[in-house]
Amino acid sequence: MPASRQAISSTHERRPDQLRAAWFRARRRLGRLGWTIVAAIVVPFFAAPLVWMLAASLKQDAQVFSIPIQWIPHPFEWGNIRATLDVFPFVSLLINTVIITFAVIIGTVASSALVGFGLSRIEWPGRNIVFYIVLATMILPTYVTIIPLFALFSRVGWVDTFYPLIVPSFFGANGFSIFLVRQFLMRQPQELYDAARVDGAGFAYQFWAICVPLATPALAVVGLFAFIWTWTDFFLPLVYLTTPSKFTLMLGLQYLHGQHATLWPQLMLANSLIVLPVMIVFLFAQRTFVQGIHLTGIR
Protein backbone atom coordinates (compact mmCIF):
# COMPACT_ATOMS: atom_id res chain seq x y z
CA MET A 1 0.00 0.00 0.00
CA PRO A 2 2.70 2.59 0.87
CA ALA A 3 4.51 1.78 -2.39
CA SER A 4 1.50 2.60 -4.54
CA ARG A 5 0.85 5.80 -2.65
CA GLN A 6 4.46 6.90 -3.29
CA ALA A 7 4.13 6.04 -6.95
CA ILE A 8 1.07 8.22 -7.34
CA SER A 9 2.46 11.22 -5.54
CA SER A 10 5.80 11.07 -7.36
CA THR A 11 4.24 10.98 -10.85
CA HIS A 12 2.12 14.01 -10.09
CA GLU A 13 4.62 16.23 -8.31
CA ARG A 14 2.60 19.37 -8.85
CA ARG A 15 -0.45 18.79 -6.69
CA PRO A 16 0.53 16.17 -4.11
CA ASP A 17 -1.70 17.55 -1.36
CA GLN A 18 -4.88 17.51 -3.41
CA LEU A 19 -4.07 14.11 -4.77
CA ARG A 20 -3.38 12.67 -1.37
CA ALA A 21 -6.64 14.10 -0.05
CA ALA A 22 -8.53 12.61 -2.97
CA TRP A 23 -6.81 9.26 -2.43
CA PHE A 24 -7.74 9.23 1.24
CA ARG A 25 -11.32 10.20 0.47
CA ALA A 26 -11.63 7.44 -2.10
CA ARG A 27 -10.10 4.93 0.29
CA ARG A 28 -12.46 5.95 3.07
CA ARG A 29 -15.47 5.66 0.79
CA LEU A 30 -14.26 2.28 -0.43
CA GLY A 31 -13.79 1.13 3.16
CA ARG A 32 -17.27 2.32 4.03
CA LEU A 33 -18.70 0.44 1.07
CA GLY A 34 -16.70 -2.67 1.98
CA TRP A 35 -17.90 -2.74 5.58
CA THR A 36 -21.46 -2.09 4.43
CA ILE A 37 -21.19 -5.16 2.19
CA VAL A 38 -19.90 -7.20 5.14
CA ALA A 39 -22.81 -6.00 7.26
CA ALA A 40 -25.23 -6.90 4.48
CA ILE A 41 -23.76 -10.41 4.17
CA VAL A 42 -24.13 -11.15 7.88
CA VAL A 43 -27.51 -9.50 8.42
CA PRO A 44 -29.69 -12.31 6.97
CA PHE A 45 -28.77 -14.55 9.93
CA PHE A 46 -30.47 -12.04 12.22
CA ALA A 47 -33.23 -10.71 9.99
CA ALA A 48 -34.27 -13.59 7.70
CA PRO A 49 -36.04 -15.67 10.39
CA LEU A 50 -38.32 -12.75 11.24
CA VAL A 51 -39.10 -12.04 7.60
CA TRP A 52 -39.77 -15.76 7.10
CA MET A 53 -42.08 -15.73 10.12
CA LEU A 54 -44.17 -12.86 8.75
CA ALA A 55 -44.35 -14.48 5.32
CA ALA A 56 -45.23 -17.95 6.65
CA SER A 57 -48.07 -16.55 8.71
CA LEU A 58 -50.04 -15.77 5.55
CA LYS A 59 -49.01 -18.80 3.48
CA GLN A 60 -51.00 -21.88 2.62
CA ASP A 61 -50.01 -24.97 4.56
CA ALA A 62 -48.21 -26.62 1.65
CA GLN A 63 -46.14 -23.54 0.81
CA VAL A 64 -44.55 -23.05 4.20
CA PHE A 65 -41.56 -25.26 3.51
CA SER A 66 -41.64 -25.08 -0.28
CA ILE A 67 -38.28 -24.97 -2.07
CA PRO A 68 -37.15 -22.37 -3.06
CA ILE A 69 -38.35 -20.28 -0.14
CA GLN A 70 -41.34 -18.05 -0.87
CA TRP A 71 -40.47 -14.74 0.76
CA ILE A 72 -43.77 -13.20 -0.27
CA PRO A 73 -46.81 -15.45 0.14
CA HIS A 74 -48.63 -16.14 -3.11
CA PRO A 75 -51.54 -15.96 -2.70
CA PHE A 76 -51.99 -14.14 0.59
CA GLU A 77 -54.00 -16.57 2.68
CA TRP A 78 -56.07 -14.15 4.75
CA GLY A 79 -58.15 -17.07 5.99
CA ASN A 80 -55.22 -17.91 8.27
CA ILE A 81 -56.33 -15.15 10.63
CA ARG A 82 -59.62 -16.93 11.27
CA ALA A 83 -57.95 -20.33 11.45
CA THR A 84 -55.46 -19.04 13.99
CA LEU A 85 -58.08 -17.44 16.20
CA ASP A 86 -59.93 -20.80 16.20
CA VAL A 87 -57.03 -22.57 17.91
CA PHE A 88 -55.31 -19.63 19.61
CA PRO A 89 -57.54 -17.45 21.85
CA PHE A 90 -55.48 -14.36 21.07
CA VAL A 91 -57.88 -11.76 22.50
CA SER A 92 -58.32 -13.35 25.92
CA LEU A 93 -54.58 -14.11 26.17
CA LEU A 94 -53.86 -10.52 25.20
CA ILE A 95 -56.25 -9.17 27.85
CA ASN A 96 -54.63 -11.32 30.56
CA THR A 97 -51.15 -10.27 29.48
CA VAL A 98 -52.10 -6.60 29.32
CA ILE A 99 -53.67 -6.69 32.81
CA ILE A 100 -50.59 -8.31 34.34
CA THR A 101 -48.10 -6.16 32.44
CA PHE A 102 -49.93 -2.92 33.18
CA ALA A 103 -50.14 -3.69 36.90
CA VAL A 104 -46.47 -4.70 37.07
CA ILE A 105 -45.40 -1.50 35.30
CA ILE A 106 -47.32 0.61 37.83
CA GLY A 107 -46.00 -1.39 40.76
CA THR A 108 -42.41 -1.31 39.55
CA VAL A 109 -42.38 2.40 38.71
CA ALA A 110 -44.10 3.44 41.95
CA SER A 111 -42.02 1.29 44.27
CA SER A 112 -38.70 2.00 42.59
CA ALA A 113 -39.38 5.76 42.67
CA LEU A 114 -40.19 5.71 46.41
CA VAL A 115 -37.33 3.40 47.36
CA GLY A 116 -34.89 5.08 44.99
CA PHE A 117 -35.69 8.42 46.61
CA GLY A 118 -35.24 6.98 50.09
CA LEU A 119 -31.88 5.56 49.08
CA SER A 120 -30.48 8.69 47.50
CA ARG A 121 -32.06 11.90 48.71
CA ILE A 122 -32.42 11.26 52.42
CA GLU A 123 -29.36 10.80 54.63
CA TRP A 124 -30.10 8.20 57.22
CA PRO A 125 -28.12 5.58 59.07
CA GLY A 126 -28.60 2.17 57.50
CA ARG A 127 -29.22 3.56 54.03
CA ASN A 128 -26.18 1.86 52.58
CA ILE A 129 -27.08 -1.45 54.17
CA VAL A 130 -30.49 -1.35 52.48
CA PHE A 131 -28.79 -0.44 49.20
CA TYR A 132 -26.45 -3.44 49.48
CA ILE A 133 -29.46 -5.65 50.15
CA VAL A 134 -31.05 -4.28 46.96
CA LEU A 135 -27.89 -5.24 45.05
CA ALA A 136 -27.90 -8.67 46.67
CA THR A 137 -31.49 -9.36 45.53
CA MET A 138 -30.37 -8.64 41.97
CA ILE A 139 -28.03 -11.63 41.84
CA LEU A 140 -30.30 -14.08 43.63
CA PRO A 141 -31.65 -16.58 41.07
CA THR A 142 -35.47 -16.82 40.92
CA TYR A 143 -35.14 -20.57 41.30
CA VAL A 144 -33.95 -20.28 44.91
CA THR A 145 -37.04 -18.42 46.11
CA ILE A 146 -39.71 -19.84 43.81
CA ILE A 147 -40.46 -23.02 45.75
CA PRO A 148 -41.20 -21.43 49.18
CA LEU A 149 -43.08 -18.65 47.41
CA PHE A 150 -45.20 -21.20 45.57
CA ALA A 151 -45.88 -22.97 48.87
CA LEU A 152 -46.73 -19.63 50.50
CA PHE A 153 -49.02 -18.48 47.68
CA SER A 154 -50.76 -21.83 47.52
CA ARG A 155 -51.45 -21.60 51.26
CA VAL A 156 -53.18 -18.22 50.83
CA GLY A 157 -55.03 -19.44 47.75
CA TRP A 158 -53.20 -17.23 45.26
CA VAL A 159 -52.03 -20.00 42.93
CA ASP A 160 -53.82 -19.77 39.58
CA THR A 161 -54.49 -16.05 40.10
CA PHE A 162 -52.56 -13.03 38.81
CA TYR A 163 -51.56 -11.91 42.32
CA PRO A 164 -48.24 -13.81 42.61
CA LEU A 165 -47.17 -12.20 39.32
CA ILE A 166 -48.25 -8.68 40.26
CA VAL A 167 -48.05 -8.10 44.02
CA PRO A 168 -44.25 -8.49 44.44
CA SER A 169 -43.64 -5.68 41.95
CA PHE A 170 -45.36 -3.22 44.29
CA PHE A 171 -42.85 -4.19 46.98
CA GLY A 172 -39.68 -3.47 45.09
CA ALA A 173 -39.17 -7.09 44.07
CA ASN A 174 -37.19 -5.89 41.07
CA GLY A 175 -33.91 -4.74 42.58
CA PHE A 176 -32.54 -3.67 39.21
CA SER A 177 -35.24 -1.00 38.82
CA ILE A 178 -34.52 0.43 42.26
CA PHE A 179 -30.83 0.41 41.41
CA LEU A 180 -31.43 2.33 38.17
CA VAL A 181 -33.57 5.03 39.78
CA ARG A 182 -31.18 5.39 42.70
CA GLN A 183 -28.16 5.75 40.39
CA PHE A 184 -30.01 8.35 38.37
CA LEU A 185 -31.05 10.39 41.41
CA MET A 186 -27.56 10.26 42.94
CA ARG A 187 -26.24 12.20 39.96
CA GLN A 188 -28.80 15.00 40.29
CA PRO A 189 -27.80 18.30 41.90
CA GLN A 190 -28.66 18.63 45.57
CA GLU A 191 -29.39 22.38 45.32
CA LEU A 192 -33.04 22.00 44.31
CA TYR A 193 -33.74 19.81 47.31
CA ASP A 194 -31.81 22.12 49.63
CA ALA A 195 -33.77 25.11 48.38
CA ALA A 196 -37.05 23.31 49.03
CA ARG A 197 -35.83 22.27 52.46
CA VAL A 198 -34.93 25.84 53.35
CA ASP A 199 -38.43 26.82 52.32
CA GLY A 200 -39.71 24.32 54.84
CA ALA A 201 -40.77 21.53 52.49
CA GLY A 202 -41.00 18.02 53.97
CA PHE A 203 -39.73 14.90 52.27
CA ALA A 204 -43.15 14.02 50.91
CA TYR A 205 -43.29 17.33 49.07
CA GLN A 206 -39.68 16.99 47.88
CA PHE A 207 -40.48 13.57 46.52
CA TRP A 208 -43.63 14.54 44.70
CA ALA A 209 -42.70 18.01 43.45
CA ILE A 210 -38.99 17.65 42.73
CA CYS A 211 -37.87 14.06 42.59
CA VAL A 212 -40.66 12.56 40.45
CA PRO A 213 -40.55 15.21 37.69
CA LEU A 214 -36.75 15.07 37.62
CA ALA A 215 -36.62 11.29 37.57
CA THR A 216 -39.11 10.91 34.71
CA PRO A 217 -36.46 9.69 32.22
CA ALA A 218 -35.26 7.02 34.66
CA LEU A 219 -38.84 6.02 35.50
CA ALA A 220 -39.60 5.71 31.77
CA VAL A 221 -36.66 3.33 31.41
CA VAL A 222 -37.84 1.32 34.41
CA GLY A 223 -41.37 1.14 32.98
CA LEU A 224 -40.07 0.05 29.58
CA PHE A 225 -37.94 -2.73 31.09
CA ALA A 226 -40.87 -3.85 33.25
CA PHE A 227 -43.00 -4.01 30.10
CA ILE A 228 -40.50 -6.12 28.16
CA TRP A 229 -39.76 -8.49 31.05
CA THR A 230 -43.37 -9.07 31.98
CA TRP A 231 -44.68 -9.32 28.43
CA THR A 232 -42.07 -11.93 27.52
CA ASP A 233 -41.87 -13.80 30.84
CA PHE A 234 -42.54 -17.50 30.61
CA PHE A 235 -41.30 -19.13 33.81
CA LEU A 236 -43.41 -17.38 36.46
CA PRO A 237 -46.73 -17.64 34.57
CA LEU A 238 -45.89 -21.29 33.86
CA VAL A 239 -45.44 -21.94 37.58
CA TYR A 240 -48.43 -19.99 38.88
CA LEU A 241 -51.13 -20.17 36.19
CA THR A 242 -52.82 -23.50 35.52
CA THR A 243 -56.24 -22.72 33.99
CA PRO A 244 -55.98 -22.06 30.24
CA SER A 245 -58.45 -19.14 30.49
CA LYS A 246 -55.93 -17.33 32.71
CA PHE A 247 -52.93 -17.97 30.47
CA THR A 248 -50.69 -15.20 29.17
CA LEU A 249 -49.63 -14.93 25.52
CA MET A 250 -46.41 -16.85 26.20
CA LEU A 251 -48.23 -19.74 27.88
CA GLY A 252 -50.88 -19.75 25.17
CA LEU A 253 -48.23 -19.94 22.47
CA GLN A 254 -46.39 -22.76 24.23
CA TYR A 255 -49.74 -24.57 24.66
CA LEU A 256 -50.55 -24.15 20.96
CA HIS A 257 -47.07 -25.35 20.01
CA GLY A 258 -47.48 -28.38 22.27
CA GLN A 259 -50.94 -29.25 20.91
CA HIS A 260 -50.45 -28.55 17.21
CA ALA A 261 -46.73 -28.64 16.48
CA THR A 262 -47.27 -28.69 12.72
CA LEU A 263 -49.87 -25.97 12.19
CA TRP A 264 -47.05 -23.76 10.89
CA PRO A 265 -49.02 -20.87 9.38
CA GLN A 266 -51.12 -20.56 12.54
CA LEU A 267 -48.06 -20.80 14.80
CA MET A 268 -46.22 -18.15 12.79
CA LEU A 269 -49.24 -15.86 12.75
CA ALA A 270 -49.52 -16.22 16.54
CA ASN A 271 -45.79 -15.50 16.78
CA SER A 272 -46.20 -12.37 14.68
CA LEU A 273 -49.16 -11.16 16.72
CA ILE A 274 -47.07 -11.47 19.90
CA VAL A 275 -43.90 -9.89 18.55
CA LEU A 276 -45.42 -6.95 16.69
CA PRO A 277 -46.55 -5.01 19.82
CA VAL A 278 -43.09 -5.46 21.33
CA MET A 279 -41.47 -4.21 18.13
CA ILE A 280 -43.79 -1.22 17.92
CA VAL A 281 -43.12 -0.27 21.54
CA PHE A 282 -39.41 -0.69 20.89
CA LEU A 283 -39.43 1.53 17.80
CA PHE A 284 -41.20 4.29 19.72
CA ALA A 285 -39.07 3.86 22.83
CA GLN A 286 -35.71 3.23 21.17
CA ARG A 287 -34.24 6.37 22.67
CA THR A 288 -35.47 5.44 26.15
CA PHE A 289 -33.98 1.99 25.76
CA VAL A 290 -30.56 3.28 24.78
CA GLN A 291 -30.78 5.73 27.67
CA GLY A 292 -31.37 2.78 29.97
CA ILE A 293 -28.06 1.26 29.00
CA HIS A 294 -26.32 4.53 29.78
CA LEU A 295 -28.14 4.73 33.11
CA THR A 296 -26.75 1.43 34.30
CA GLY A 297 -23.36 3.13 34.30
CA ILE A 298 -21.62 0.11 32.77
CA ARG A 299 -20.14 2.27 30.05
Add this chain to the structure above:
Amino acid sequence: MQFARSGQAPSGRAKGRSSFKRRDLIAGLIFTSPFIIGFLAFYAYPLGASFWYSLTNFNLIQAPTFIGIRNYSDLLFSDSLFLTALRNTSYYTIASVPLQLVVSFAIAMLLNTKLYLRGLFRALYFFPAIVPSVVAGVLWTAMLNPEGGIVNLALNVFHIPGPNWLGSTAWAMPALILVTVWGSGTTIVVFLAGLQDVPVSLREAAQLDGANGWQVITRVIVPLVSPVILFNFITNLIGAFQVFALPYVMTGGGPVNATLVYSQYMYQAAFGDLHLGYASAMAWILFLIIGVLTYISLRVSRSRVSYAGL
Protein backbone atom coordinates in the same frame (compact mmCIF):
# COMPACT_ATOMS: atom_id res chain seq x y z
CA MET B 1 -46.83 11.75 54.91
CA GLN B 2 -46.25 15.28 56.22
CA PHE B 3 -42.94 15.10 58.02
CA ALA B 4 -41.71 17.71 60.47
CA ARG B 5 -40.73 20.86 58.64
CA SER B 6 -37.08 21.67 58.62
CA GLY B 7 -37.72 25.36 59.30
CA GLN B 8 -38.10 24.80 63.04
CA ALA B 9 -35.37 26.32 65.18
CA PRO B 10 -33.73 23.73 67.41
CA SER B 11 -33.03 24.98 70.91
CA GLY B 12 -29.63 23.33 71.32
CA ARG B 13 -27.18 22.36 68.64
CA ALA B 14 -26.65 18.76 69.69
CA LYS B 15 -30.33 18.22 70.32
CA GLY B 16 -31.24 19.78 66.98
CA ARG B 17 -28.89 17.52 65.09
CA SER B 18 -30.17 14.40 66.76
CA SER B 19 -33.81 15.27 66.06
CA PHE B 20 -32.77 15.92 62.46
CA LYS B 21 -31.24 12.48 62.28
CA ARG B 22 -34.19 10.79 63.89
CA ARG B 23 -36.56 12.46 61.45
CA ASP B 24 -34.36 11.50 58.51
CA LEU B 25 -34.18 7.94 59.74
CA ILE B 26 -37.96 7.69 59.97
CA ALA B 27 -38.41 9.27 56.53
CA GLY B 28 -35.80 6.94 55.04
CA LEU B 29 -37.47 3.91 56.52
CA ILE B 30 -40.90 5.04 55.30
CA PHE B 31 -39.72 5.62 51.73
CA THR B 32 -37.82 2.35 51.55
CA SER B 33 -40.51 0.39 53.42
CA PRO B 34 -42.00 -1.13 50.23
CA PHE B 35 -38.66 -2.73 49.53
CA ILE B 36 -38.01 -3.70 53.16
CA ILE B 37 -41.39 -5.44 53.40
CA GLY B 38 -40.91 -6.98 49.97
CA PHE B 39 -37.42 -8.13 50.87
CA LEU B 40 -38.62 -9.84 54.03
CA ALA B 41 -41.62 -11.48 52.34
CA PHE B 42 -40.22 -12.33 48.90
CA TYR B 43 -36.50 -12.79 49.52
CA ALA B 44 -35.51 -13.30 53.16
CA TYR B 45 -38.31 -15.66 54.15
CA PRO B 46 -38.12 -17.77 50.95
CA LEU B 47 -34.35 -17.93 51.21
CA GLY B 48 -34.51 -19.35 54.72
CA ALA B 49 -37.47 -21.58 53.95
CA SER B 50 -35.84 -22.92 50.82
CA PHE B 51 -32.73 -23.88 52.76
CA TRP B 52 -34.88 -25.59 55.39
CA TYR B 53 -36.88 -27.43 52.68
CA SER B 54 -33.63 -28.62 51.12
CA LEU B 55 -32.97 -30.58 54.30
CA THR B 56 -36.43 -32.15 54.30
CA ASN B 57 -38.83 -34.36 52.48
CA PHE B 58 -41.64 -32.04 51.39
CA ASN B 59 -44.53 -32.57 49.02
CA LEU B 60 -46.65 -29.44 49.70
CA ILE B 61 -49.49 -31.47 51.25
CA GLN B 62 -47.80 -32.91 54.33
CA ALA B 63 -45.50 -30.96 56.61
CA PRO B 64 -41.80 -31.18 55.73
CA THR B 65 -39.89 -33.98 57.51
CA PHE B 66 -36.23 -33.44 58.31
CA ILE B 67 -33.85 -35.83 56.55
CA GLY B 68 -30.52 -34.05 56.95
CA ILE B 69 -28.32 -33.78 53.85
CA ARG B 70 -29.95 -36.79 52.14
CA ASN B 71 -31.26 -34.63 49.25
CA TYR B 72 -27.79 -33.29 48.54
CA SER B 73 -26.04 -36.65 48.75
CA ASP B 74 -28.72 -38.28 46.58
CA LEU B 75 -28.35 -35.58 43.96
CA LEU B 76 -24.58 -35.69 43.80
CA PHE B 77 -23.97 -39.41 44.18
CA SER B 78 -26.97 -41.37 42.99
CA ASP B 79 -29.02 -39.26 40.56
CA SER B 80 -27.52 -39.80 37.13
CA LEU B 81 -30.19 -37.64 35.49
CA PHE B 82 -29.17 -34.73 37.70
CA LEU B 83 -25.57 -35.14 36.58
CA THR B 84 -26.77 -35.27 32.97
CA ALA B 85 -28.65 -32.00 33.48
CA LEU B 86 -25.60 -30.43 35.09
CA ARG B 87 -23.39 -31.62 32.23
CA ASN B 88 -25.82 -30.33 29.57
CA THR B 89 -26.08 -26.93 31.23
CA SER B 90 -22.29 -26.71 31.47
CA TYR B 91 -21.98 -27.61 27.79
CA TYR B 92 -24.54 -24.96 26.88
CA THR B 93 -22.83 -22.33 29.03
CA ILE B 94 -19.26 -23.08 28.00
CA ALA B 95 -20.15 -22.99 24.32
CA SER B 96 -22.72 -20.20 24.20
CA VAL B 97 -21.11 -17.55 26.41
CA PRO B 98 -17.76 -17.17 24.60
CA LEU B 99 -19.45 -17.54 21.21
CA GLN B 100 -21.97 -14.84 22.08
CA LEU B 101 -19.21 -12.54 23.32
CA VAL B 102 -17.03 -12.94 20.22
CA VAL B 103 -19.89 -12.63 17.73
CA SER B 104 -21.44 -9.67 19.57
CA PHE B 105 -18.13 -7.88 19.87
CA ALA B 106 -17.38 -8.34 16.17
CA ILE B 107 -20.84 -7.11 15.20
CA ALA B 108 -20.60 -4.15 17.56
CA MET B 109 -17.25 -3.23 15.97
CA LEU B 110 -18.87 -3.49 12.56
CA LEU B 111 -21.85 -1.36 13.58
CA ASN B 112 -19.50 1.20 15.11
CA THR B 113 -17.67 1.84 11.82
CA LYS B 114 -19.06 4.20 9.24
CA LEU B 115 -21.57 2.25 7.17
CA TYR B 116 -24.21 3.16 4.67
CA LEU B 117 -27.69 2.71 6.27
CA ARG B 118 -26.08 2.23 9.67
CA GLY B 119 -29.28 2.94 11.63
CA LEU B 120 -31.16 0.28 9.66
CA PHE B 121 -28.42 -2.29 10.22
CA ARG B 122 -28.32 -1.57 13.93
CA ALA B 123 -32.07 -2.13 14.24
CA LEU B 124 -31.94 -5.34 12.18
CA TYR B 125 -29.14 -6.85 14.25
CA PHE B 126 -30.89 -5.90 17.46
CA PHE B 127 -34.45 -7.03 16.68
CA PRO B 128 -34.03 -10.72 17.64
CA ALA B 129 -33.21 -9.59 21.18
CA ILE B 130 -36.75 -8.36 21.76
CA VAL B 131 -38.25 -11.61 20.47
CA PRO B 132 -39.42 -13.56 23.55
CA SER B 133 -37.72 -16.94 24.09
CA VAL B 134 -40.97 -18.82 23.53
CA VAL B 135 -41.53 -17.12 20.18
CA ALA B 136 -37.87 -17.63 19.24
CA GLY B 137 -38.21 -21.30 20.17
CA VAL B 138 -41.30 -21.86 18.03
CA LEU B 139 -39.80 -19.86 15.14
CA TRP B 140 -36.48 -21.69 15.16
CA THR B 141 -38.19 -25.06 15.36
CA ALA B 142 -39.33 -24.16 11.85
CA MET B 143 -35.94 -22.70 10.83
CA LEU B 144 -34.25 -25.96 11.86
CA ASN B 145 -36.79 -28.20 10.16
CA PRO B 146 -34.69 -30.74 8.22
CA GLU B 147 -37.15 -30.57 5.28
CA GLY B 148 -37.18 -27.06 3.87
CA GLY B 149 -36.00 -25.21 6.97
CA ILE B 150 -33.85 -22.17 6.25
CA VAL B 151 -30.76 -23.44 8.06
CA ASN B 152 -30.39 -26.62 6.05
CA LEU B 153 -31.30 -24.84 2.80
CA ALA B 154 -28.45 -22.40 3.52
CA LEU B 155 -26.08 -25.30 4.24
CA ASN B 156 -27.15 -26.98 0.99
CA VAL B 157 -25.90 -23.95 -0.92
CA PHE B 158 -22.41 -24.90 0.28
CA HIS B 159 -23.14 -28.60 -0.39
CA ILE B 160 -23.12 -29.42 3.32
CA PRO B 161 -25.79 -31.96 4.23
CA GLY B 162 -27.66 -30.49 7.22
CA PRO B 163 -28.39 -32.72 10.23
CA ASN B 164 -31.82 -33.42 11.70
CA TRP B 165 -31.10 -30.73 14.27
CA LEU B 166 -33.66 -31.07 17.03
CA GLY B 167 -34.13 -34.79 16.45
CA SER B 168 -30.47 -35.62 16.94
CA THR B 169 -28.80 -36.10 20.32
CA ALA B 170 -25.57 -34.64 18.92
CA TRP B 171 -27.04 -31.58 17.19
CA ALA B 172 -29.93 -30.50 19.43
CA MET B 173 -27.68 -28.65 21.86
CA PRO B 174 -25.68 -26.84 19.13
CA ALA B 175 -29.06 -25.81 17.70
CA LEU B 176 -30.05 -24.21 21.03
CA ILE B 177 -26.70 -22.44 21.14
CA LEU B 178 -27.27 -21.13 17.61
CA VAL B 179 -30.63 -19.66 18.65
CA THR B 180 -29.03 -18.09 21.70
CA VAL B 181 -26.42 -16.37 19.54
CA TRP B 182 -29.22 -15.18 17.25
CA GLY B 183 -30.77 -13.32 20.18
CA SER B 184 -27.56 -11.56 21.32
CA GLY B 185 -28.85 -8.08 20.48
CA THR B 186 -28.63 -6.80 24.04
CA THR B 187 -25.00 -7.87 24.30
CA ILE B 188 -24.31 -6.16 20.97
CA VAL B 189 -25.93 -2.91 22.10
CA VAL B 190 -24.02 -2.88 25.38
CA PHE B 191 -20.74 -3.44 23.50
CA LEU B 192 -21.69 -0.71 21.05
CA ALA B 193 -22.30 1.72 23.90
CA GLY B 194 -18.85 0.88 25.27
CA LEU B 195 -17.15 1.22 21.89
CA GLN B 196 -18.68 4.63 21.29
CA ASP B 197 -16.78 5.84 24.33
CA VAL B 198 -13.38 4.87 22.92
CA PRO B 199 -11.88 8.14 21.70
CA VAL B 200 -11.15 8.13 17.97
CA SER B 201 -7.93 10.03 18.70
CA LEU B 202 -6.50 7.04 20.58
CA ARG B 203 -7.13 4.74 17.64
CA GLU B 204 -5.62 7.20 15.19
CA ALA B 205 -2.58 7.69 17.41
CA ALA B 206 -1.99 3.93 17.44
CA GLN B 207 -2.39 3.80 13.67
CA LEU B 208 0.12 6.62 13.20
CA ASP B 209 2.54 4.67 15.38
CA GLY B 210 2.26 1.87 12.83
CA ALA B 211 -0.21 -0.46 14.53
CA ASN B 212 -2.20 -2.62 12.14
CA GLY B 213 -5.94 -3.21 12.47
CA TRP B 214 -5.57 -6.31 14.62
CA GLN B 215 -3.13 -4.58 16.97
CA VAL B 216 -5.46 -1.60 17.34
CA ILE B 217 -8.25 -3.97 18.36
CA THR B 218 -6.27 -6.12 20.79
CA ARG B 219 -3.96 -3.47 22.28
CA VAL B 220 -6.16 -0.36 22.32
CA ILE B 221 -9.85 -1.15 22.02
CA VAL B 222 -10.16 -4.38 24.02
CA PRO B 223 -8.33 -2.99 27.08
CA LEU B 224 -10.43 0.17 26.96
CA VAL B 225 -13.74 -1.70 26.86
CA SER B 226 -12.63 -4.43 29.26
CA PRO B 227 -15.18 -3.43 31.95
CA VAL B 228 -17.95 -3.83 29.37
CA ILE B 229 -16.58 -7.22 28.34
CA LEU B 230 -16.58 -8.32 31.98
CA PHE B 231 -20.14 -7.06 32.45
CA ASN B 232 -21.39 -8.93 29.37
CA PHE B 233 -19.46 -12.03 30.35
CA ILE B 234 -20.95 -12.21 33.83
CA THR B 235 -24.53 -11.37 32.77
CA ASN B 236 -24.42 -13.96 29.99
CA LEU B 237 -22.82 -16.54 32.26
CA ILE B 238 -25.53 -16.15 34.89
CA GLY B 239 -28.22 -16.15 32.21
CA ALA B 240 -26.87 -19.23 30.47
CA PHE B 241 -26.71 -21.30 33.63
CA GLN B 242 -30.37 -20.51 34.30
CA VAL B 243 -31.64 -21.05 30.75
CA PHE B 244 -35.16 -22.47 30.77
CA ALA B 245 -37.71 -21.35 28.17
CA LEU B 246 -35.72 -22.06 25.00
CA PRO B 247 -35.00 -25.78 25.60
CA TYR B 248 -38.39 -26.23 27.27
CA VAL B 249 -40.19 -25.01 24.14
CA MET B 250 -37.88 -26.39 21.44
CA THR B 251 -36.98 -29.84 22.70
CA GLY B 252 -38.63 -30.33 26.08
CA GLY B 253 -35.26 -31.70 27.19
CA GLY B 254 -35.04 -34.32 24.46
CA PRO B 255 -34.07 -36.21 22.45
CA VAL B 256 -33.13 -38.76 25.14
CA ASN B 257 -32.39 -35.99 27.67
CA ALA B 258 -29.70 -34.53 25.39
CA THR B 259 -30.92 -30.99 26.14
CA LEU B 260 -32.31 -31.53 29.63
CA VAL B 261 -31.00 -28.45 31.41
CA TYR B 262 -30.64 -27.81 35.12
CA SER B 263 -33.61 -25.50 35.54
CA GLN B 264 -35.96 -27.81 33.66
CA TYR B 265 -34.98 -30.79 35.78
CA MET B 266 -35.54 -28.67 38.86
CA TYR B 267 -38.89 -27.45 37.53
CA GLN B 268 -40.01 -31.04 36.93
CA ALA B 269 -38.89 -32.17 40.36
CA ALA B 270 -40.67 -29.27 42.06
CA PHE B 271 -43.87 -28.76 40.11
CA GLY B 272 -44.18 -32.05 38.23
CA ASP B 273 -43.30 -34.61 40.91
CA LEU B 274 -43.87 -32.28 43.92
CA HIS B 275 -40.48 -33.23 45.36
CA LEU B 276 -40.12 -29.75 46.76
CA GLY B 277 -37.33 -30.58 49.22
CA TYR B 278 -35.29 -32.31 46.56
CA ALA B 279 -35.81 -29.39 44.13
CA SER B 280 -34.84 -26.89 46.84
CA ALA B 281 -31.53 -28.69 47.28
CA MET B 282 -31.02 -28.38 43.53
CA ALA B 283 -31.77 -24.65 43.71
CA TRP B 284 -29.12 -24.21 46.40
CA ILE B 285 -26.51 -26.11 44.42
CA LEU B 286 -27.33 -23.88 41.43
CA PHE B 287 -27.02 -20.77 43.60
CA LEU B 288 -23.65 -21.98 44.86
CA ILE B 289 -22.38 -22.71 41.35
CA ILE B 290 -23.44 -19.29 40.06
CA GLY B 291 -21.95 -17.55 43.10
CA VAL B 292 -18.61 -19.34 42.73
CA LEU B 293 -18.44 -18.71 38.97
CA THR B 294 -19.20 -15.01 39.43
CA TYR B 295 -16.64 -14.72 42.21
CA ILE B 296 -13.96 -16.47 40.14
CA SER B 297 -14.57 -14.28 37.10
CA LEU B 298 -14.41 -11.12 39.19
CA ARG B 299 -11.20 -12.34 40.83
CA VAL B 300 -9.48 -13.46 37.65
CA SER B 301 -10.47 -10.29 35.83
CA ARG B 302 -9.22 -7.97 38.54
CA SER B 303 -5.74 -7.72 37.02
CA ARG B 304 -6.99 -7.62 33.45
CA VAL B 305 -9.85 -5.15 33.56
CA SER B 306 -8.84 -1.54 33.41
CA TYR B 307 -11.25 1.17 34.45
CA ALA B 308 -8.81 3.86 33.36
CA GLY B 309 -10.32 4.87 30.07
CA LEU B 310 -14.00 4.96 30.91
